[in-house]
Amino acid sequence: MxxxxxxxxxxxxxxxxxxxxxxxxxxxxxxxxxxxLSVLAKKYKTWLKHMPRVKPYYAVKCNDDAVVVKELAKLGTGFDCASKNEIKLALEAGANPEEIIFANPCKPASHLQYAKEKKIMTSTVDTEFEIYKIFEHYPESNLVIRFRCEAKVAQCPLGDKFGCDAEEDAAALMLLAKSLGLAVIGTSFHVGSGCSDYPAYNRAIATAKSLFKFGQLLGFEMKIMDIGGGFPGADDSKFATVSEIVSASLDKYFPDDDVEIIAEPGRFFVASxxxxxxxxxxxxxxxxxxxxxxxxxxxxxxxxxxxxxxxxxxxxxxxxxxxxxxxxxxxxxxxxxxxxxxxxxxxxxxxxxxxxxxxxxxxxxxxxxxxxxxxxxxxxxxxxxxxxxxxx
The missing domain is CATH 2.40.37.10 (Lyase, Ornithine Decarboxylase; Chain A, domain 1)
Known part of the structure; x- marks a missing residue:
């Protein structure tokens, strides 16, 4: 039974x-x-086959079942967490603090203090207000600047809520961080959950390259690019198509291995x-x-x-x-x-x-x-x- x-x-x-x-x-x-749960291992194998250079950081919000999170931790994924409870869940599942990115660009101060307590070092920002908040509560954080580069077709668009304007605001945020003595270590974007406009990844990676160059001019050690989520969950042939676009873009704009490429897949792992x-x-x-x-x-x-x-x-x-x-x-x-x-x-x-x-x-x-x-x-x-x- x-x-x-x-x-x-x-x-x-x-x-x-x-x-x-x-x-x-x-x-x-x-x-x-x-x-x-065997599906999770199959999906992880599929990920490694098609995007071996990109480390998946599972988006906990997609399905926060503790059994699922623990299984993914055993497989070796990192975790994209949006709150202190998601961080707690990932840590209890066996994740190391360095395998967690606090990817919510709008964090409550108490959650930021919890991240500091648990030594979650990497944090996403997209406004000057968030940078000032981090400066006050957790200045040791490593910042990742999230810019907006949305797909034309997505199941759940996110650009109205998150992401700074890459041309107007991203450079200003880096300059602000520099003036406050904070460390910017990379950029992130999210083309939208359930993306069907796959060339959006290429557009975003090209933009990230320009921001990397600016960050390096400011003296930042730009070492992480987060390509977000949006990957299909129940259609591996579509995922293969997305992977080809992402891999080609990475080869073009980030050919060296000195930049760590991560992603935030959710539905890719658990939908099916x-x-x-x-x-x-x-x-x-x-x-x-x-x-x-x-x-x-x-x-x-x-x-x-x-x-x-x-x-x-x-x-x-x-x-x-x-x-x-x-x-x-x-x-x-x-x-x-x-x-x-x-x-x-x-x-x-x-x-x-x-x-x-x-x-x-x-x-x-x-x-x-x-x-x-x-x-x-x-x-x-x-x-x-x-x-x-x-x-x-």
Whole structure:
């Protein structure tokens, strides 16, 4: 029998049908996350194959499950942390302080003091106010200047909130740091989460090169370039395409090994590691005459739970069923709702499924990114439990 809170082992291929049958999920109130930790090792291997020069610093905000973070620490990733609690989580997972970047450009002073206590030396900034704050609370920090270079197409654009103007502000921030006796050691950017404009990486790396030259003129030891995140999580062919662009740009603008290149992947590692299994607890048919034009299914998780990615991450989720003989089953236009009383709790507007019944199960693959940390028990509905698996 599978155990919650433990890592269950398996051989060969993870069999979802067998798992949900053995767990008897139909008797559970909450939905079930099935996490395959072996995916993390596969993704790390893929990363090293395509971008061996770039060290991944996992973006903890993407999925802060302690089991996942610990597994990534064992693999050898660094960590991109945005708060003292994320720093604490990474350290407890086994990360060394030098493998953590405090990458939130707008840090509460108490979090900065915690970083000082834990000797987290590298900190991202993008305003003069943040530089003055660091000067007051942690002047020993090594600063990384974050500039804005956003993709034209991204799932979650970030440029409106973070990043200074590379031409107007970045040089001024370096001069300010110099006047205060602070150390600038590099630059960072983030093209946007879920980027689809891959040449944006080339534009940003070219800009970083210019800023490196200016920093060196000021006497700074410019030794770190952070290329941020935005890497696809469930499509390794797209990741290979991104990697080619990044690698070519690095060869052109940063050919020497004296600069450490890091990145902040989140969804790349964890998106495909999770499958969410839900139970249909109610059903409605919209009819015109005797014909059912639309079948509505109400399940035990929704946009206020794990499927918050539909609202907050702009994700287009896909759904699968567990009925046999899928090729010969008649499909019907279907709409899937979450369990709460809010009409915004709509998961999929239109999909085609067989005629399902109350008590049947459905699965949502690629549910590891920006889901678990944001889930809430709104309206009294429980957040999913998680079963962990790892191949032997």
């Amino acid at each position: 599978y155990k919650f809170g433990k890592i269950n082992s398996y051989e060969g291929i993870l069999d979802l049908k067998k798992i949900v049958k053995d767990v008897d999920i139909e008797e559970m109130e909450e939905a079930l996350n099935i996490c395959d 590691a999770y499958t969410l299994v839900c139970k249909i607890h109610a059903k409605r048919e919209i009819r015109s005459g005797k014909k059912a034009d639309l079948k509505m299914y109400y399940i035990n998780d929704g946009v206020y739970g794990s499927l918050n990615c539909v609202l907050y991450d702009h994700q287009k989720v896909t759904v699968e069923h567990f009925l046999d003989d899928d090729d010969n089953l008649k499909k019907f236009k279907s709409l899937i709702w979450g369990p709460t009383c809010d009409a915004l709790d709509k998961i999929i507007e239109e999909t085609y499924l067989p005629n399902l019944s109350c008590g049947d199960l459905v699965a949502f693959p690629n549910m590891g990114a920006y889901t678990v940390p944001i889930a809430s028990p709104f309206n009294g509905f429980l957040v999913p439990k998680t079963l962990y698996f790892k191949s032997v």
